[in-house]
Amino acid sequence: MKKLILILILLSSSLLARVIYTVTIEPQKFFLERIGQSKIKVKTIYENVDFTKELPHVHFRKFAFSDVYFTIGLPSEKAYAKKLLEFNDEIKVVDTSKNVEMLYNDGKKNPYFWLDPLRVREVTKVMLETLIKNDPENKEYFESNHETLMRELDKIFLRLKDTLFYSTNAVMVFNNKLDYFLRRFDVRYYRAENKVLSGPRFTEVFRLSKEKNIKYLIVDSSINYEVYNTWSNANNMEVIHSDIYSYNWFSDLFVLSDKIASKKEE
Structure with a gap:
């Protein structure tokens, strides 16, 4: 019994460390x-919450024991960091997007760069530096894992490039969330305003889809796009759902690229 208690104490100490x-x-x-990997513990602010709405102040209490808050350049993160620091002013806020070359839409920074595997490399470098700083004893462990991740990102990039290189398909999107991905892999795309397609807007987008021979309509999986489903069916367009906040981002990109590159029967 004493041995069991000792083991539990040691395990508890390891987790707390x-x-x-x-x-x-x-x-x-x-x-x-x-x-x-096993040397750290990671919590996510957007996990199991409706992040399209303002998050309540109490939501940030569960992150009060964090040592570091890694931001990624989203406008809402300034408010998040402020709330976290109100619970624990010793939390270090680190911007992982600080070395990333950003795109701009109408003079505003587009923050959704993590769908570009090459830009992700800059994020992981900042993470690596911080992990080593906080736990220098595991420096070689972190560096080895980082090198493996870099090889994975290279493979992801090459596979996506190979899939989309010869594709001539055009797609339509309703926001700027996929700009980095679509531009990186030279996918021809057109953006319509994220509004209900009715009246003049319906006619305008309908004409654009016919003129540009757009075969796919990419929509945010978190939003109900029933009206777009009906409209796309009427115009022989296939709806592709995309979730840029998914943990399985790389496999989702493979699925997305395969669908975009596929030949759609007339």
């Missing part, structure tokens, strides 16, 4: 866990 990191979105958690 791990540095706790908070991130905003699930893709960040994926990158970070690939580098830190």
Whole structure:
């Protein structure tokens, strides 16, 4: 019995010794866990919540014991960081997007860069530096995991490039969330305003889809697009659902690229 208690105490001490990191979105958690693995603990602000609405102040209490908050450049993160620091002013806020080359839409920074595997490399470098700083004894462990992740990102990039290189299909989107991905792999795309397609807007987008021979309509999986489903069926367009906040971001990109590159029967 005494041995069992001792083992439980040692396990508890081991868990408590791990540095706790908070991130905003699930893709960040994926990158970070690939580098830190069992040596760290990662919590996600957007996990199991409706992040399209303002998050209540109490939601941030569960992250109060974090050592570091990794941001990724989303506008809402300034408010999140402020709330976290109100619970624990010793949390270090680290911007993982600080070395990323950003795109701009109408003068505003587009923050959704993590769908570009090449830009993700800059994020992981910042993460690696922070992990080593907080736990220098595991420096070689973190570096080895990071090198493995870099090879994975290269493979992901090459596979996506190979899939989309010869594709001539055009797609339509309703926001700027996929700009980095679509531009990186030279996918021809057109953006319509994210509004209900009725009246003049319906006619305008209908004409654009015919003129540009657009075969696919990519929509955010978190939003109800029943009206777009009906409209796309009427115009022989296939709806592709996309979730840029998914933990399985790389497999989702494979699915997305395969669908975009597929030949659609007339």
